[in-house]
Amino acid sequence: MTPAYLKKIDCAMCPITLIAMTHAALAESDWSVDRINNDGAYAPGNLMVMCVKANRAKGAKDFRAVVELASVSAQGAVLGLSKREWARLACVMAGAANMTGARPLLPLLTRLPEDSRAPLYFVFQQMLLSSARLARERNRVMKVLCRLHPSSERTALFRCAVERLAVNIRDAAYPYDALSDEGVQRAMTSWFTTVPAASVPGLLQLCSEYGAGRCEPAPPAAWTLEASGRF
Template sequence: MLISTVGTVPADNHRSPALCATAVLARRPAVVAQPMLDRPGSDADRTGFEIGWDHAHHRLVPPADHLHAGNPVRQGWEAGQAVFGTRTLQATPQVRKWLQLRLGAWLRGKAFEPVGVTPAFLKRIAVPVCPITGGLLTQGTGTGSDASVDRVNNRAGYAVGNLAVMSTHANRAKSEYDWEDAVGFARQIERGGLGEIDGLTAHQWSRLAVLMSFCTPLPHAQAAALPLLVLPPARLRVLNPAQVLQILLTLRFMQPGQPARADRLAALFPPALRTPVLMLMVSLLSRRISAGTGARPAAVQRAMEAAWAEPAILRRWQAVAAALTSAQCERIVERLVAHRLAPSGWRCLPLDQATEGWALETAGRAASSGEGLDLATDQRSVPAVASPSALPTPVRSGIRMRGAATAAGVAWLR
């Protein structure tokens, strides 16, 4: 089950001829016109060539480490300069981040989905506050508060639904860990009184663990036990049905206007669970009321996320979720949508489409790559990737919310 914030990413002019050809020709290997140089001999070389080409298309110079003779990035850059000259496109902040992401993914041999992940997409997922630390994000200051874009599930590629914006500080701490590692760090801090690990507190590691779990297919029992310490950022895909249901129940108290009556929501659950659901909803409602009637959306979101840190609310949710199966969670989400009790604009999408480009079968590695390029031989270095909201939609295995993945099925997208 997935929740996905959908919407079509508007067409833009930032794709190289090769990338456009890839989109049109059903992902057949793209070939760029190269008036001055031999064509790249491998998929990895072709990718590097396209990155250089797009630097030239936006009148940008690739990092110096990629300008030595024979480097595919330099070859593409020189070919692009010969074609575009001064007839170039504007290099917006999103374009620079897009090129940084692509270059970093190429250097490390990671899959990058070029059709969906564009400068326009990066602009859409921008957020003002780090979902992990809660601090305001900055741009270009060279400090840990600068915004950065990274994969949520490190065992998947750079693709729509698996990317989120967070602070550089949180991103560095996240490194290549998975959600279970983050849980372990939080527990280690709590048990040992360490204060922090890699600059994050136990609560921040817990928020990171929940965020990463959205994009990780989990057994129902595991997904159902997690608190909703952070809501999915824009256009993230949530793959676990229990978390989709948890998110939808919480969003009922974050929509404009009067929230739906709790008994209407409870009526969609099996009879034996209606009273426990009512108790859960009343608890959530009280936290929403405590935030104040005139509270801004960001303050309401903080209040609802904080509510899930309360043991009583988590126990009530776990009692409900443990009595349901993954399939039952999907059906309840479908009923919420059918009864217009979910945010508008959600639709169902097959799970394989929701995770298209994620490269789950290769743990996020580019299909034709090894574990990455030989940086010692090629003298290349990985650049720092920095970058700058609508809430997500669901996907299912059964359901897709922007952010999660399950075995096979369909996804809800907004």
């Protein structure tokens, strides 16, 4: 880890609490650097900047524990963070989690850390969020996506969801809140989970136009997950 790399992943606002981060103020708003996956190494792609408050709440918890805290029925703060803040942390940790089987399809509720990993469904949502603001860009993306799916019914519902997303973005205090709409998510997941395997390369190509990197099937070996980050 070099100062240049830390500068690369630094950000002004905590992606978990959405507060403006301070530096060396000895406050919960101070910035801090932590591993995304606590069982991984202090290695590129497994580090993020968040405020001290979020870092303390995260502690040694794994992805499944954070998802559970985001879904509890209790109102108000739970172990220092609100349910929405735990849900944002779950989004950040999803791509680095070392899991077997299918990952849950979660709404993308916050900006993902620079240089971090993300499930394809998050990349898909980020692309839609970035393109939905302008009608011309939104229509261009939808034309491509409509060609990738054989079901005209699912595609029509998906198109309506993206139009609804565009309206939500205008009203949202934080753009990613627009993706929490249950109606939008139902149509998106229905389209995404039934897209043919042969269409996935086309989807990846479209996502790459909006900043997606290469596709990798598993966390990097350099993270040494089986050894809790120890080389």
